[in-house]
Amino acid sequence: MFLWxxxxxxxxxxxxxxxxxxxxEADYCGIPYAIALSLAENESHxxxxxxxxxxxxxxxxxxxxxxxxxxxxxxxFGWTTNGxxxxxxxxxxxxxxxxxxxxxxxxxxxxxxWTIAVCAFNCGPTKVIKDQIPKSTRCYAQRVMAQYDWAxxxxx
Numbered sequence: 001m002f003l004w005x006x007x008x009x010x011x012x013x014x015x016x017x018x019x020x021x022x023x024x025e026a027d028y029c030g031i032p033y034a035i036a037l038s039l040a041e042n043e044s045h046x047x048x049x050x051x052x053x054x055x056x057x058x059x060x061x062x063x064x065x066x067x068x069x070x071x072x073x074x075x076x077f078g079w080t081t082n083g084x085x086x087x088x089x090x091x092x093x094x095x096x097x098x099x100x101x102x103x104x105x106x107x108x109x110x111x112x113x114w115t116i117a118v119c120a121f122n123c124g125p126t127k128v129i130k131d132q133i134p135k136s137t138r139c140y141a142q143r144v145m146a147q148y149d150w151a152x153x154x155x156x
Contacts, residue, residue: 013048013093018062025097029105034151035114036101038144039063039121048093060090063100073103118144 026036043064044050052059107117
């Protein structure tokens, strides 16, 4: 069962293009490529047009970022927007990857551990700080990190 649907972006991206976008943004943010790739695979199956079905959060794109998270990231780094209501095209894989991986990097800087950063990416840093990580998030982080370990062993 898939937990996402598709929204039109007007452009189709090949798997090679998606991998290239993720690699560039991961390198820029100082994140191991295999972690970034595994995170996107778990979030959207590497589909730029993916849209989460959770009606409350409205997650979009490769890394399933929502506008609330995008606003937090932009405020955190002092970025401004054009003031429109729909500030970000989160279905654009470049925008989505840039915001998501800057966020993941800041979570790693906060917690000092990739597994904990992945947990915080999934359930939010407040739950991690309060040691209230849901079981589903722990399973999610184990899956992401297992894929990362596999990819690292196979020289990705």
